[in-house]
Amino acid sequence: MTDEDLSGFPLALEGPDVPMVSFRKVSKRYGELVVLDALDLDVAEGEMVTIIGPSGSGKTTVLRMLMTLETINDGVIYVDGKPLTHMPQNGRLVRANARHLREMRSNIGMCFQHFNLFPHMTALENCMEGPVHVLGMPKKDARERAEELLEMVGMADKRDQHPSRLSGGQQQRVAIARALAMRPKVMLFDEVTSALDPEVIGEVTNVIRQLVARHNLTMLMVTHQMGFAKDISDRICFFFGGRIEEQGTPDELFGNPQKERTQQFLSAVKEAA
Amino acid sequence: MFDWRWDFTFEILPRLIMATGNTLLAAVLGYGIAVVLGLVFALAQRTPYRALTFVVREAVEFIRSTPLVLQIFFVFYVGPQFGLRLSPWTAGMIAIGLHYASYLSEVYRGGLDSVPKGQWEAATSLNLSTRRTYFRVVIPQALPPSLAGMGNYLVGIFKDTPMLSVIGVAELMHTATAIGSETYRYLEPYTLVGLIFLAISLPTAAGIRVFERWVRRKLGLS
Numbered sequence: 387m388t389d390e391d392l393s394g395f396p397l398a399l400e401g402p403d404v405p406m407v408s409f410r411k412v413s414k415r416y417g418e419l420v421v422l423d424a425l426d427l428d429v430a431e432g433e434m435v436t437i438i439g440p441s442g443s444g445k446t447t448v449l450r451m452l453m454t455l456e457t458i459n460d461g462v463i464y465v466d467g468k469p470l471t472h473m474p475q476n477g478r479l480v481r482a483n484a485r486h487l488r489e490m491r492s493n494i495g496m497c498f499q500h501f502n503l504f505p506h507m508t509a510l511e512n513c514m515e516g517p518v519h520v521l522g523m524p525k526k527d528a529r530e531r532a533e534e535l536l537e538m539v540g541m542a543d544k545r546d547q548h549p550s551r552l553s554g555g556q557q558q559r560v561a562i563a564r565a566l567a568m569r570p571k572v573m574l575f576d577e578v579t580s581a582l583d584p585e586v587i588g589e590v591t592n593v594i595r596q597l598v599a600r601h602n603l604t605m606l607m608v609t610h611q612m613g614f615a616k617d618i619s620d621r622i623c624f625f626f627g628g629r630i631e632e633q634g635t636p637d638e639l640f641g642n643p644q645k646e647r648t649q650q651f652l653s654a655v656k657e658a659a
Numbered sequence: 660m661f662d663w664r665w666d667f668t669f670e671i672l673p674r675l676i677m678a679t680g681n682t683l684l685a686a687v688l689g690y691g692i693a694v695v696l697g698l699v700f701a702l703a704q705r706t707p708y709r710a711l712t713f714v715v716r717e718a719v720e721f722i723r724s725t726p727l728v729l730q731i732f733f734v735f736y737v738g739p740q741f742g743l744r745l746s747p748w749t750a751g752m753i754a755i756g757l758h759y760a761s762y763l764s765e766v767y768r769g770g771l772d773s774v775p776k777g778q779w780e781a782a783t784s785l786n787l788s789t790r791r792t793y794f795r796v797v798i799p800q801a802l803p804p805s806l807a808g809m810g811n812y813l814v815g816i817f818k819d820t821p822m823l824s825v826i827g828v829a830e831l832m833h834t835a836t837a838i839g840s841e842t843y844r845y846l847e848p849y850t851l852v853g854l855i856f857l858a859i860s861l862p863t864a865a866g867i868r869v870f871e872r873w874v875r876r877k878l879g880l881s
């Protein structure tokens with residue numbers, strides 16, 4: 387940790403076009419296994435970027451690093467121009483302390499494949515937990531905000547139910563509302579429909595479509611649903627072996643993939659579907 | 660065969676019932692200490708401070724591997740050599756509280772470990788502090804799976820209170836023995852002690868099971 391040389395990385399990103407999220411030469415290793423290999427990835431404010439790629443290519447790892455659920459071995463991630471897991475000290479970047487991490491984390495919200503709702507809280511309580519106990523909002527305001535969001539995801543009538551009484555699709559919609567209640571600038575979706583029965587996938591993707599259409603959120607999504615990705619993404623990144631093998635607009639990437647691995651992956655996916 | 664005397668039985672019953680009060684007090688106090696201290700032990704083993712984790716884990720292991728009665732003697736008789744002069748009650752409560760705290764810490768540990776990693780990750784994604792995550796997210800979910808074990812040790816501590824008689828705490832066993840040595844009759848006092856223990860243990864165990872279900876329902880977990 388101490389011998390990492392970050393002298394080549396700026397203390398902060400400045401200028402008119404600072405990306406909302408910027409991975410700079412980010413690497414992640416588990417022992418010998420290199421999961422991310424000097425990854426460079428910028429996501430502009432308001433942009434919707436979808437990551438696709440074969441299993442084990444590092445898609446989830448990218449999101450988990452952004453959510454600070456995973457440490458980073460090398461490189462720097464910037465969120466809104468500021469280093470995420472590092473902080474400037476005496477003119478150089480050092481590992482962030484807990485306070486800096488907390489401050490940076492407040493920019494980011496995440497939805498998980500298995501929802502991870504708090505089972506001992508109702509839908510409404512799940513959505514109020516962060517606003518009340520982290521943002522310090524008065525209960526009344528937090529409740530109003532939570533009710534609005536549950537309304538938006540079509541779960542207002544189930545707000546007093548515990549997760550065990552909700553279907554997967556319903557739980558995922560509550561989880562989206564819970565994350566949004568923290569007013570993040572960046573939302574992360576990791577295969578949020580993969581654990582759902584086919585007939586309820588639409589109710590979750592519709593919520594995400596609505597977010598893309600109406601809100602200026604920056605979003606990073608991992609999904610295996612190519613049709614959905616094509617519909618709503620500004621850009622698709624095809625991951626292979628911890629690197630971005632190819633990226634482009636949905637039309638470019640799905641319509642006219644340049645790299646052989648991309649073509650192979652897309653035809654394999656098409657066959658499976 | 661038996662020479663059971665009812666008049667004697669009724670004569671000593673009030674005295675034994677009085678002593679039952681002390682037994683219950685000892686069990687409840689000891690358990691109260693154990694419940695809180697056990698949680699401290701369990702959480703201490705989950706901090707990032709390796710040295711603390713090590714010391715607490717070894718201490719818990721040590722306490723669990725030595726007899727309670729030795730620990731009671733130790734606190735009461737060896738304590739004064741270190742300038743720690745304690746009344747039988749205080750020494751007894753410390754010993755039995757520490758002993759059961761060690762067992763309960765293992766119960767809690769199992770409960771805490773049973774909370775899925777995803778719950779921690781969700782809490783982090785909402786920026787909840789470690790403390791809040793424990794108290795609002797993890798402990799409420801660790802509680803139901805811990806209740807059965809906690810209940811067993813409540814009954815266990817109750818049944819172990821007679822050990823306190825060795826340092827002179829006037830609980831049931833101590834009183835029954837005193838009656839025996841005064842009257843040379845042991846059958847009635849010890850039989851009554853057994854019946855009193857039974858009369859308290861059985862409903863308590865049943866009550867715990869009801870309570871367990873109630874907590875699950877209350878937390879919306881079933």
Ligand SMILES: Nc1ncnc2c1ncn2[C@@H]1O[C@H](COP(=O)(O)OP(=O)(O)OP(=O)(O)O)[C@@H](O)[C@H]1O
Binds near residue numbers: 421
């Ligand atoms: N905690 C860990 N310890 C060791 N290896 C890990 C760990 N977490 C992930 N990996 C490995 O890192 C690689 C990338 O994992 P990641 O979860 O990012 O893949 P993914 O692209 O999301 O795959 P999938 O489509 O299957 O979800 C995999 O080979 C995985 O086995």
Ligand SMILES: [Mg+2]
Binds near residue numbers: 445577
């Ligand atoms: Mg994944």
